[in-house]
Amino acid sequence: MLSRSDEIVIHVRDLRMSYGAKAVLEGVDFDVRRGEVVCLLGPNGAGKTTTIEILEGFRMRSAGHVMVLGADPEHSSEDWRARTGVVLQSWRDHPRWTPRRLLTQLGAFYEPYSTPHVERPMDVGRLIDMVGIAESADQKIVTLSGGQRRRLDVAVGIVGRPELLFLDEPTAGFDPHARREFHALVHRLADLEQTTILLTTHDLDEAEKLADRILILAGGRIVADGSAEQLARRVAVAAEVRWSVRGETFVHSTEDATGFVRALLAQHGDDVADLEVRRASLEDTYISLVHGYESGDRTTLDHVFAEAG
Amino acid sequence: MASRSHAIRIGLRGGWIEFVQSCRSAQDQGFYLFTGLLILGYLVIRRDDRVEGTDLLVPSVSLPSILGGLLVFGVIVGPAYGLAMAREDGTLLRFKALPHGLRGYFTSQLTLNSLGIVPQFLLILVPSFFLFDDIMAGGASGWLTIIWVIVLGTLATMPLGIIIGAVVPSMQKVGTWGMLPVLVLIGISGIFYPIQQLWGWVQVIAQIFPLYWIGLGMRSAFLPDSAAALELGGSWRTTETVLVLGVWTAIGLVVAPIVLRRMSRRQSGSQVEAARQAALQWVH
Numbered sequence: 001m002l003s004r005s006d007e008i009v010i011h012v013r014d015l016r017m018s019y020g021a022k023a024v025l026e027g028v029d030f031d032v033r034r035g036e037v038v039c040l041l042g043p044n045g046a047g048k049t050t051t052i053e054i055l056e057g058f059r060m061r062s063a064g065h066v067m068v069l070g071a072d073p074e075h076s077s078e079d080w081r082a083r084t085g086v087v088l089q090s091w092r093d094h095p096r097w098t099p100r101r102l103l104t105q106l107g108a109f110y111e112p113y114s115t116p117h118v119e120r121p122m123d124v125g126r127l128i129d130m131v132g133i134a135e136s137a138d139q140k141i142v143t144l145s146g147g148q149r150r151r152l153d154v155a156v157g158i159v160g161r162p163e164l165l166f167l168d169e170p171t172a173g174f175d176p177h178a179r180r181e182f183h184a185l186v187h188r189l190a191d192l193e194q195t196t197i198l199l200t201t202h203d204l205d206e207a208e209k210l211a212d213r214i215l216i217l218a219g220g221r222i223v224a225d226g227s228a229e230q231l232a233r234r235v236a237v238a239a240e241v242r243w244s245v246r247g248e249t250f251v252h253s254t255e256d257a258t259g260f261v262r263a264l265l266a267q268h269g270d271d272v273a274d275l276e277v278r279r280a281s282l283e284d285t286y287i288s289l290v291h292g293y294e295s296g297d298r299t300t301l302d303h304v305f306a307e308a309g
Numbered sequence: 310m311a312s313r314s315h316a317i318r319i320g321l322r323g324g325w326i327e328f329v330q331s332c333r334s335a336q337d338q339g340f341y342l343f344t345g346l347l348i349l350g351y352l353v354i355r356r357d358d359r360v361e362g363t364d365l366l367v368p369s370v371s372l373p374s375i376l377g378g379l380l381v382f383g384v385i386v387g388p389a390y391g392l393a394m395a396r397e398d399g400t401l402l403r404f405k406a407l408p409h410g411l412r413g414y415f416t417s418q419l420t421l422n423s424l425g426i427v428p429q430f431l432l433i434l435v436p437s438f439f440l441f442d443d444i445m446a447g448g449a450s451g452w453l454t455i456i457w458v459i460v461l462g463t464l465a466t467m468p469l470g471i472i473i474g475a476v477v478p479s480m481q482k483v484g485t486w487g488m489l490p491v492l493v494l495i496g497i498s499g500i501f502y503p504i505q506q507l508w509g510w511v512q513v514i515a516q517i518f519p520l521y522w523i524g525l526g527m528r529s530a531f532l533p534d535s536a537a538a539l540e541l542g543g544s545w546r547t548t549e550t551v552l553v554l555g556v557w558t559a560i561g562l563v564v565a566p567i568v569l570r571r572m573s574r575r576q577s578g579s580q581v582e583a584a585r586q587a588a589l590q591w592v593h
Contacts (some may be wrong), residue, residue: 082408093400107493112312
């Protein structure tokens with residue numbers, strides 16, 4: 001991506017958060033560089049929303065160091081606010097407004113932040129086309145479908161042309177078609193507007209499609225950090241071999257599938273049937289990773305992270 | 310500074326848009342009509358009755374008091390509900406995410422709620438002039454008094470509504486925390502019957518709060534000077550009215566922003582999500 005630079009936009013070190021006695025984040029570390037699309041992936045309740053709300057400046061952290069666009073979000077200024085865009089999980093506001101009215105009204109707050117290079121707010125007509133809500137732009141918001149509402153939320157998030165956009169579970173409740181359209185929109189934003197994007201999801205497939213880099217959050221820590229390919233390569237080295245001999249089925253996990261199959265055929269020859277070799281996918285790794293954390297089995301996981309590097 | 314005044318201008322526009330939307334909404338029209346007809350109906354039934362021991366007609370005395378009560382109810386309960394709802398449906402967070410957004414939001418709510426009493430007042434006042442005799446004894450100076458009582462009364466009480474809306478745990482609690490105390494205060498503030506009929510200590514409580522004084526100010530605007538004899542101390546006590554309402558305004562202008570800042574600092578998306586889940590529970 002052309003816009004990618006080494007400038008660090010989000011810097012998080014040893015971020016901790018507890019609600020009463022319950023610790024949700026137990027030392028989260030990561031960086032996001034300008035122009036990156038980074039996906040925070042994890043099961044429900046892993047602390048994704050908590051993390052993103054701390055970065056947005058909507059929640060006070062318990063401890064740790066956080067810098068977003070060069071400022072601590074807890075003590076950020078209104079000018080800082082103008083550089084960020086926020087799309088939250090559940091909005092049900094402004095039912096009597098139309099999308100066009102609301103975007104015009106909310107966009108107006110960015111007028112003082114317009115520069116000769118970056119015109120703010122974004123032209124509302126263009127924005128409506130961009131997020132694909134042209135057909136309902138003049139309907140009351142209360143009559144919009146869930147998917148249309150979500151796209152309106154995204155439009156509100158980007159109307160001020162933010163340098164950094166936060167998306168919390170942006171496609172929750174989308175049908176497959178709406179989801180694909182939304183993914184295209186995120187790509188457009190990253191490519192055309194050079195927006196840095198941090199989004200949360202519990203959908204691995206979505207993370208794989210959208211993100212330059214995936215951060216897996218489980219048990220209050222970032223347990224894996226890398227591109228989808230990197231994670232799949234580093235973590236999922238094992239393959240699964242299935243076969244049957246005279247009607248009896250066997251399964252074996254191995255790191256050298258080719259060698260194992262060669263030996264297997266040499267031993268049983270023509271008796272081997274239904275042979276199947278499957279490389280463990282990122283999904284298998286993710287599920288076992290998350291499952292391990294949820295059942296409290298940390299030793300195996302720490303082993304996996306060590307492998308993941 | 311420029312972006313602050315800019316946000317206030319946007320807020321004024323937003324408040325006006327919401328006011329127009331409210332005037333067009335069947336739900337709001339229904340509410341205005343219902344309360345309007347209820348009040349006019351009561352006044353029509355008693356249109357020829359006179360207040361005991363005087364030659365004043367009941368509608369002449371009741372109308373200003375009722376308008377005072379409506380004003381207080383509107384500018385306390387309206388913003389309390391509005392703000393409690395904004396905390397739950399995400400409106401507040403929407404504005405928090407904008408530069409100077411909360412400044413704009415509160416400007417729009419003050420605009421909306423100040424304008425909100427206009428249709429209700431017109432709906433009751435205009436028919437009253439046709440239906441009843443001796444409504445406005447004060448003439449031009451009476452109208453002037455109405456205006457300053459409305460403005461000062463709004464300033465004195467709207468911060469209370471905003472504070473209630475900022476501290477209630479949920480929208481369903483606005484009834485218990487907001488509406489109930491306001492109705493009790495309206496009950497003891499001489500709006501529906503003379504305050505002298507109540508115990509001395511209740512009269513003291515009523516006179517601490519702004520509601521009694523707003524009703525008194527409204528009566529001083531509509532009624533002839535001779536009617537002041539019916540009031541406590543036999544006078545309209547205009548100086549005291551300005552003083553009490555002024556003190557409440559000052560308190561509100563100091564306390565409300567502090568409470569609002571505290572409340573909006575605590576606002577987060579998870580709270581909105583929790584409220585959504587709770588609302589779904591209510592539906593099921």
